[in-house]
Amino acid sequence: MKEKPKSRLLTVFVVLFILFLVGTLMASVVSFFTGINSNKLYGGEGNVAVIPLKGLLLTDDDSPFMGVQGQASSTKIVEQLEEAAGNREIKAIVLEINSPGGSGVAADDILAAMDDIKQNKTIVAWVRDIGTSAAYWVSMGTNHTIADRLSVTGSIGVIGSYLEYAGLLERFNVTYRRLVSGKYKDTGSPYREITEEELALEQQKLVAMHDVFIRDVAKYRNLDVREVRKIATGMAYLGSEALELGLIDEVGGKKEVVRYLESHLNASVQFVDYQEKKNVLDWLRQLQAQGMLKSLMENGLFLDTTKVPLFS
């Protein structure tokens, strides 16, 4: 009781801070062992769910690209879509797109989920700066696509390019000792030169994927396949160009999204952000991942040998 008020207050703060830290740790441990993810708490007050699709789109967020740029995981997006679909308060969904594209499988996952959901709830794609390739593929699956006149969209194509180090290795007298069973097992390995035959095979796969993409554009945008083939050069279009080509439904921004939804729902629109809350452990994990990756790249130890063709 004779202590100074300042030191008493400090003690209170220290005790509360320690208890908060211990609580956070306990909550994380409970989440880990029980499988209850406290981060998956979506929603709030509102009738329109806003689900972000930002950064490189992949199926999961533990790929080698993690931490390099903002990344969208199709698993999480599908989960958020299903959550919004099951929420009686939510009358419509806005997919806020700002992505250069990514994996075709990830786009396919989201499209499949949206095909069911959009029968009962209106889904609007709102393209911000960029919504190209796989991200554009996803946007087609919604009921209505709105993009800014200056945003970049389209880019209907597939890319499978990679860096080949064969020349560099040869220059430094490093030999790639080829040990494979199955002659195409190491096709696309950056340590050796690709053969003409392999190149043709890889190209065939890309063409097949491109064809699926083109057919989907024709199906979802109600266009003629031959017309789509003409514009499916991999070129990205401005929002205004995309509207003329029939790749989007409307040019505009948030105001147009609200107007469309209000006319469709006959009610005023109140947005709810469907974003995962990050806890202290997630934040530390992300920092660690970014730090490790940065250090590996700075030391030249990071070699991306994934051969997944990307729609970006």
Next chain:
Amino acid sequence: MLVGMKSVYQFQASPLRRGLAFLVDLVIMNLIVFTPFEGILAQYAKGSWAETLKMTSIPSELLMVMVCMVILAWLYLVLLEFLLRQTVGMMLLGLYVDGQVSFWRVLIRNLFIVPFFPFFLLWLVEPIYLFFRGERWLEHLTHTRTVMFAEYTP
């Protein structure tokens, strides 16, 4: 007693002040100690009341969360009463813990926070004892008291 000198008197704290102090502590516990568990608890609060009432037993995950929360709430009261002889609520209302204060005694005097059998019986025993005797039963057991001070200048 010299005229003009201040005298400090110690009183048994009134139940009203004690109740208010505990309410303040509950708010602080809710804000700081329980916040990390909000997300997990919300997973269970998603269903309707009818669904919640239909639950015949507490799921083991929820029980685990409850145990963690009880430990933290208990620690909040124990650490502050042991280190400072008052919690934040008591600070605001000018109350102190007096008597033979030790860690174990403070631990026992705050056992009423545990919501499991047989401790939740204390939620009935403690207010009744406080009403008739001016102190809680656990305070009586641990030889501690909750007091307030008043200054008097003759």
